[in-house]
Amino acid sequence: MLKFFKKEEGVALILFALTLPVILGCAALVVDFGVQYGTKVRLQNIAQAAALAAAQDAGADPAAAYQSAVEYLNLNGVEEHEAHIDISQAEGSARVTITKESDYYFARILGFKKADISADAKAVSVGLSSVTGAAPLGILFEDFEYGQKYRLKCGSTSDEYGPGNFGALGLGGGGANTYRENLRYGYTGELKVGDVVDIESGNISGPTSEAIRYRLNQDNRIPPNTFDDHDR
Incomplete structure (x- = not known):
């Protein structure tokens, strides 16, 4: 009987060793993708705020509109080189696209190190109706x-x-x-x-x-x- 339990214990240890990488991989996906999603939402909010700020001046002063977008980005931790700002004076619009590099943490054990996260927003200034x-x-x-x-x-x-x-x-x-x-x-x-x-x-x-x-x-x-x- 004792010999039987020892065999069962050995099987359990083997199964645990085999499933441990799968468990860790799932945990890595859940944690890291959760972090990436939170970063995506934050960047989307920043892009929207920057686009709205820029759109107010887009029709009258494109240079001022561009600068307004840059200021909003900088205030929220986004550098100018991490964003593409497109101002259309004819349309009275501003489009802000942010691409920021984000590190993986637990997913490194699966070979993932970094990911590019993007957010895009466009705002148009229209007359009051x-x-x-x-x-x-x-x-x-x-x-x-x-x-x-x-x-x-x-x-x-x-x-x-x-x-x-x-x-x-x-x-x-x-x-x-x-x-x-x-x-x-x-x-x-x-x-x-x-x-x-x-x-x-x-x-x-x-x-x-x-x-x-x-x-x-x-x-x-x-x-x-x-x-x-x-x-x-």
Whole structure:
């Protein structure tokens, strides 16, 4: 009987020795491919962010668009030589392709050492067609210039917009209370390009100052945003 158990033990040791490489190989595939997948997802997010940043300037300033993409890549640990950035001024688009070398760890026992992981993203800047959450303020139509300051609401002594028009809009039915709520929280309805909206006649300085004060008070950061130093 003792001899029989010794034989069984020997068989078990042989089977374990034979299956150990298979077990280690499976573990290597699971761990390393899991790491590779995580890297792929991270690179995809970086490529998307860089493409979105670049697309904002692609139509107007391709050089600035390219630089924006490079800055986003560098901030997230991707060097310029690890990415291909294609800016199309005519299309107003930016395409970012990242190829980064990644090491294998456990899979080295199977002969795998490195892998190239790629991620690709494209963003196109298009004109606004509709919006929700609009503030009920309107300005005269003209050729707008980037960086130029424009008056959103006129005072009672101004006749810039014509009689009774001081830049307020009567969205959602109008009235001082509706105007105040729209200016506080944004108009809940949808506005589309080409829509004709009513003005909110009168100066309504009280609802305007109350709503603007409410918006400013929502900024609880230290130091708070100011007119000259703000991030939104």
